[in-house]
Every structure is written in C-alpha cells, then in structure tokens.
Amino acid sequence: QVQLQESGPGLVKPSQTLSLTCTVSDGAISSGSDYWDWIRQPAGEGLEWIGRIHSSGTTNYNPSFKSRVTISVDTSNSLFSLKLSSVTAADTAVYYCANLELATLIPWGQGTLVTVSS
Amino acid sequence: DIQMTQSPSSLSASVGDRVTITCRASQSINRYLYWYQQKPGEAPKLLIYDASRLPSWVPSRFSGGGSETEFTLTINSLQAEDLAVYHCQQNYRTPWTFGQGTKVEIK
Numbered sequence: 001q002v003q004l005q006e007s008g009p010g011l012v013k014p015s016q017t018l019s020l021t022c023t024v025s026d027g028a029i030s031s032g033s034d035y036w037d038w039i040r041q042p043a044g045e046g047l048e049w050i051g052r053i054h055s056s057g058t059t060n061y062n063p064s065f066k067s068r069v070t071i072s073v074d075t076s077n078s079l080f081s082l083k084l085s086s087v088t089a090a091d092t093a094v095y096y097c098a099n100l101e102l103a104t105l106i107p108w109g110q111g112t113l114v115t116v117s118s
Numbered sequence: 119d120i121q122m123t124q125s126p127s128s129l130s131a132s133v134g135d136r137v138t139i140t141c142r143a144s145q146s147i148n149r150y151l152y153w154y155q156q157k158p159g160e161a162p163k164l165l166i167y168d169a170s171r172l173p174s175w176v177p178s179r180f181s182g183g184g185s186e187t188e189f190t191l192t193i194n195s196l197q198a199e200d201l202a203v204y205h206c207q208q209n210y211r212t213p214w215t216f217g218q219g220t221k222v223e224i225k
Contacts, residue, residue, distance in 0.1 A: 037214075047154075047162065047205055047216040062213040063119075096161055100207070100214060103152060104173050108161040 002028045004097050004109035012091075012116050018084040022097030022109060023077075029055050030075040037100045038071060038082045040093040041111075048093075052100070053080055087116045120144055120208050124217035132225045137193040139220045141206035146186045150210035153182055153191045156203045156219075165204070166191065198224055 008020035022036070029036065038050040051061035053071040061069050070083040084091060092115050098108040121144035131137050141151065149169035154162035164173055166182035169189055179194045193200055201224050206217040 046218040047207070049212075049214040049216070052212075060212045064213075100152075100209060103164040104167055107163065111161050 002026055002099075002106045004099070004106065006095060006097050006109045006112040008112060008114070010113055010115060012087055012114060013118050014088055014116055015086055018082070018087050018091060018095075018114055018116070020082045020095055020097075020112065020114070021079050022081070023079045025078075027078045028106075029073065029078045029080065034099055035060075035101055036073070036080045037098045039096045039098060039100075039108075040091075041096070042090075042093040049100075050082065050084075050095075089116050092116045119213055120147060120211060120215050122206055122208055122215050122217040124204075124206055124220050126220060127218065128221040128223065130223040130225050131196050133196055133198055135196045137196050137200075137222060139191045139204055139222075141184075141189045141191070141217050143187045143189075143208055143210075147208045147210035149185050150208060151182075151184070151189050152207045152209060154205045154207065155200075156205060157201070162205060193222075196222075196224070200224075 003025040005023045012018045035052045037052040053059045053073045068085045073080040094111040094113050096108050096111045099106045123142045125140050151169045153166040155165045156162040170182040181192045183190045203219045203221045205219050
C-alpha cells in the first residue's frame, strides 16, 4: 500500500515561510497521474484544504491561501512540498498530506504539527 | 466555495445506540461526498465515499445516505471504539471543503 509521510520543521517564526515535504512511498507520484493534496487542522478545529498538485505540476489552491502558498512536486524523488509564506500564529496547525481522490486506496499521512512562535 | 455544515457538533450516546449525523451542502454536490473518521491523535481515515459506499475495512454498522445537498452518516449499534470526530467533505468542486466535524462521545 502507498504511504505518505510529512516532514519539516516543527517551529517557524512569525513572518517566515513554513516549508513541509511529503514523501510518497513506492515511487507512486512518478508512476501515476494523480493529484496530491495538503490539508491542515488547527488544534480542536476542523479540516481546511490548502491546495493540490498534479504529477504534471498543475496546481489548484484554496483562494484563502492563494497569495501565500506554493505547492511543488519532485517526481524523481517521489515527493511533493508545501511552502506557506508570511506565517502568523493562526497558521499553527497539524499539516497533513493526502491523495483525496484516491482516498479509498491511499491513507493520509500521519500529520505533522507546525507551531508559529517567536 | 461550497459550504458544508454538519449537525450536531457533538453528541453523547450509549453503546448499542443508533447515531445519525447530518451534513448539508450549500449547493448540489450530486453524491460527491466523503465521510472521514478521526480518532484522538490520529489522521482522518476514509469511512464512506460517493455518499454511501463503504471501503472494505469499514464495519457494516456504518452507513451513508443522501444526495444533492443533504447527507447522513449512521452508526448502527454504536461501539466504544467509535469514539471519534466525524468529518464530511465534498469532492464535487475545488476548493474541497469540509464540515466542521461532529464529536461522538460514549456515555
């Protein structure tokens, strides 16, 4: 089964850029034609979709983040990445990577907590 | 954006009870609806897709229904391990949007 694993700094200073990577096992990004998603969840709150990238590089972003977010893909290393700029305390959350259109086949990553604090 | 509204926001029920959660969409989404189960400290896990279809790993006490703008998730004979937050998500049109979640507690 394909597995996803998030990685990146757990602490980011306000106004800086949050950077996370999602590694996809078994080279699934390069072997398929799929979209790969980032979702976040502030503590005690609901889920918020940030955006997605196709293995070809095409992106869709949530307009709520559009001016601050960049999602990229590296098919040769089977990973995709999230950058969120100008972060504030409101961006403190657990960040998940997933493949929402193939959720019946691919479970979400376990999630990684990112805290924005000086 | 398509707004998803769940009710109730939380509920408490006894083992063996039948529990129903509702999810309403701000516009028709056909049957493009997922339900997720999120146990404490874990990532969400797919519970139902296409409004009523169960993945192979989901117990048959879970069922989903509805179409267009109104959907339900029913747990027949609630079990202690069903303690979780349940989320609906529309996958009709981006930006994908989620309900605010329903917390199910066991009395």
